[in-house]
Amino acid sequence: MTGNLWKYLKHHGQPFIGLLLILILGTILSPRATDGSIVFLSLGNLTDVLLQQTEIGIIALAMTFVIIGAGIDLSVGSVLALSAAVSALMLMVWNPHGPAVLQIGLAIGASVLAGALIGGLNGLVITRIRLQPFVMTLATMIGVRGFTKWLTGNVNVDLGFGDVPSGQFAELFSSKSFAITIWIVFAVIAHLILSRTVYGRYLRAIGENERAAAYTGLPVRGVRLATYIGCGALAAFAGLIHAARSHQGNPNDGVGYELDAIAAVVIGGTALAGGRGSIIGTVTGTLVLGLLTNVLRLHMVDSNLELMIKAVIIIVAVWLQRRSSGAHGEL
Amino acid sequence: MNFKSWRRLLLILVGAGWVTGCTSESSPYKYTVVFSQCNNAEPYRAAQNAAMKKLWGEQPDVRLVVMDAQQDSVRQIAEIETAIRMKPQLIIVAPNERAPLTEVMKRATEAHIAVICLERDIVEPDYTSWIRVDNRAIGRMIGQFVVDALTKKYGEPKGNIVEIAGLKGVEAETNRKLGAHDVWDKYPNIKVVTESVANWSQSLAKDRMTEILSAVSQIDVVFGRSDPMAIGAYLAARERGREKEMIFVGIDGLSGKAGGINQVREGLLAATCVYPLCVDKAVEVGTKILHDPAFVPEKQYTISSRLITPETATESP
Numbered sequence: 001m002t003g004n005l006w007k008y009l010k011h012h013g014q015p016f017i018g019l020l021l022i023l024i025l026g027t028i029l030s031p032r033a034t035d036g037s038i039v040f041l042s043l044g045n046l047t048d049v050l051l052q053q054t055e056i057g058i059i060a061l062a063m064t065f066v067i068i069g070a071g072i073d074l075s076v077g078s079v080l081a082l083s084a085a086v087s088a089l090m091l092m093v094w095n096p097h098g099p100a101v102l103q104i105g106l107a108i109g110a111s112v113l114a115g116a117l118i119g120g121l122n123g124l125v126i127t128r129i130r131l132q133p134f135v136m137t138l139a140t141m142i143g144v145r146g147f148t149k150w151l152t153g154n155v156n157v158d159l160g161f162g163d164v165p166s167g168q169f170a171e172l173f174s175s176k177s178f179a180i181t182i183w184i185v186f187a188v189i190a191h192l193i194l195s196r197t198v199y200g201r202y203l204r205a206i207g208e209n210e211r212a213a214a215y216t217g218l219p220v221r222g223v224r225l226a227t228y229i230g231c232g233a234l235a236a237f238a239g240l241i242h243a244a245r246s247h248q249g250n251p252n253d254g255v256g257y258e259l260d261a262i263a264a265v266v267i268g269g270t271a272l273a274g275g276r277g278s279i280i281g282t283v284t285g286t287l288v289l290g291l292l293t294n295v296l297r298l299h300m301v302d303s304n305l306e307l308m309i310k311a312v313i314i315i316v317a318v319w320l321q322r323r324s325s326g327a328h329g330e331l
Numbered sequence: 332m333n334f335k336s337w338r339r340l341l342l343i344l345v346g347a348g349w350v351t352g353c354t355s356e357s358s359p360y361k362y363t364v365v366f367s368q369c370n371n372a373e374p375y376r377a378a379q380n381a382a383m384k385k386l387w388g389e390q391p392d393v394r395l396v397v398m399d400a401q402q403d404s405v406r407q408i409a410e411i412e413t414a415i416r417m418k419p420q421l422i423i424v425a426p427n428e429r430a431p432l433t434e435v436m437k438r439a440t441e442a443h444i445a446v447i448c449l450e451r452d453i454v455e456p457d458y459t460s461w462i463r464v465d466n467r468a469i470g471r472m473i474g475q476f477v478v479d480a481l482t483k484k485y486g487e488p489k490g491n492i493v494e495i496a497g498l499k500g501v502e503a504e505t506n507r508k509l510g511a512h513d514v515w516d517k518y519p520n521i522k523v524v525t526e527s528v529a530n531w532s533q534s535l536a537k538d539r540m541t542e543i544l545s546a547v548s549q550i551d552v553v554f555g556r557s558d559p560m561a562i563g564a565y566l567a568a569r570e571r572g573r574e575k576e577m578i579f580v581g582i583d584g585l586s587g588k589a590g591g592i593n594q595v596r597e598g599l600l601a602a603t604c605v606y607p608l609c610v611d612k613a614v615e616v617g618t619k620i621l622h623d624p625a626f627v628p629e630k631q632y633t634i635s636s637r638l639i640t641p642e643t644a645t646e647s648p
Contacts (some may be wrong), residue, residue: 005480019454031417033416033417033418034571035418039416039417045413045416047410048409048416051412052409109610137411155499155500155528156428156430156499156500158429158454158500159432160431161433161454161455170434174434177420200527237452242405245405245431246404246405247430247431247433247434248404248428248430248431250404253405273500294413297398297409297410297413298413298416298417300396300398303398303399303401324480
């Protein structure tokens with residue numbers, strides 16, 4: 001048992017060690033609150049970090065599947081903005097009549113459906129026309145952003161406050177307990193799908209060697225299509241939390257989220273070349289980024305320096321990954 | 332991964348920690364004041380930051396921490412959440428947007444931290460005090476200047492106006508526009524031919540104005556809801572050789588070489604309105620909050636403005 005754990009950590013342990021080191025550093029360097037307590041370790045601060053990472057965390061789960069399948073999805077940030085805008089429009093402008101539960105349900109359903117459709121479009125073009133994932137999702141990233149701006153008239157759609165349906169929606173989806181629980185539930189489901197299902201095994205095989213997978217009769221197109229649909233739907237779900245947290249549907253939000261998600265996946269040890277990776281690693285990578293940001297902000301480090309330090313962490317993570325996998329030429 | 336790799340990772344993280352430790356000061360300040368700025372990149376905001384640092388710097392027992400949200404409301408929410416955990420005595424916030432910042436500022440007041448809204452407010456009055464400028468009055472001031480200029484040009488109040496808007500949903504954007512329209516709506520021959528959103532950015536304003544110049548043949552006035560946006564529009568018109576056809580008016584009226592007052596003096600802008608930084612009042616009120624537990628600030632303080640034209644631009648501010 002101990003031997004297996006050591007073997008796992010030896011090959012996949014760098015994100016955990018990174019997380020541990022940041023926790024130690026954060027504790028040592030943490031400022032003290034006026035009552036003398038360690039700010040970094042306070043439950044409030046740690047749950048703040050979890051809440052702040054929820055959106056990227058959920059997107060990163062989906063991105064793990066895409067990258068393990070040797071793909072990439074650059075459209076997730078735009079899909080997040082689309083979902084936030086659709087939910088805000090549903091609740092504030094289009095305003096379907098009926099009880100609050102129905103209105104909120106319709107807003108959630110429409111947003112997630114919109115995300116799944118964009119993901120489906122990505123998957124269809126990538127598998128049928130065989131456009132490169134980078135090119136296709138770059139195109140949808142631009143197109144969906146434009147569509148969202150057109151849909152909202154490039155104006156932020158603010159949610160209401162109090163007992164109105166939009167206020168109830170914002171209160172629910174931005175609450176710490178709800179958002180963090182949703183992330184954990186999604187992470188557990190994603191882990192089980194990836195490690196315990198036929199789909200998960202197929203995805204790894206396709207990511208490892210697509211041609212070989214096709215020759216052995218695996219449903220390459222179906223698996224890839226499902227992966228992109230899932231990615232779009234999860235990005236849309238993150239958009240719902242984003243809308244609630246920012247209390248609006250802003251068509252310009254979510255820019256760069258795809259890169260943060262990819263960074264979390266890479267730090268978590270998933271190979272950009274596909275075939276290898278884990279949900280546990282991705283969650284750890286997301287926490288590494290969140291805690292690092294928190295440590296820096298608690299120390300009021302210049303936000304520009306924050307970006308530079310994150311860049312170093314990403315490079316180090318990829319470099320360590322290459323060394324541990326024994327690949328020196330490519331990823 | 333071998334021992335060497337772990338050692339290198341450890342060294343890099345310790346290095347990051349060292350940088351962190353070096354760039355932040357651990358010191359025996361009695362008070363901590365956090366200033367959450369919505370976007371350092373705007374000249375008006377940079378002027379606010381400089382004034383804030385200067386004025387708080389004169390108080391040796393106060394540690395000022397400036398956070399930059401980079402025009403990202405979600406980032407500003409996260410920064411204020413972190414600030415709340417540090418339990419400062421005072422948080423001064425220049426909100427990026429009204430609705431998104433409302434809930435987190437409520438949490439700050441619930442944590443018994445004094446909160447001052449600088450220049451912009453939030454949806455619910457969950458703050459200790461709001462240092463504001465009457466943007467609607469400023470809009471009316473600029474609106475009347477435009478009417479007078481058009482009357483001088485045509486002998487009657489008529490003409491085509493282009494509006495370059497700031498970030499939608501922000502109080503300043505809404506009321507500056509409403510104020511100008513309070514005046515223009517009385518004159519049916521004054522027409523707003525188009526409005527374009529440039530989010531307070533000079534470069535975006537230049538891009539939007541370039542498009543407008545292709546689409547609109549006759550423009551008399553460009554009303555930028557901030558000086559940088561008015562200047563961006565001016566630069567686009569100059570590239571097309573059309574800058575003499577129209578006048579450019581803005582709002583901010585910052586001093587200094589790149590400020591709006593000097594741009595009026597140089598003839599790039601026909602007029603601007605001084606939009607006070609509000610920092611003096613914020614520091615005055617904040618200082619009283621820190622030192623006098625019995626002090627109860629007013630819910631709002633309104634700072635007055637003034638119009639800058641070529642005739643008044645030579646006066647010292």
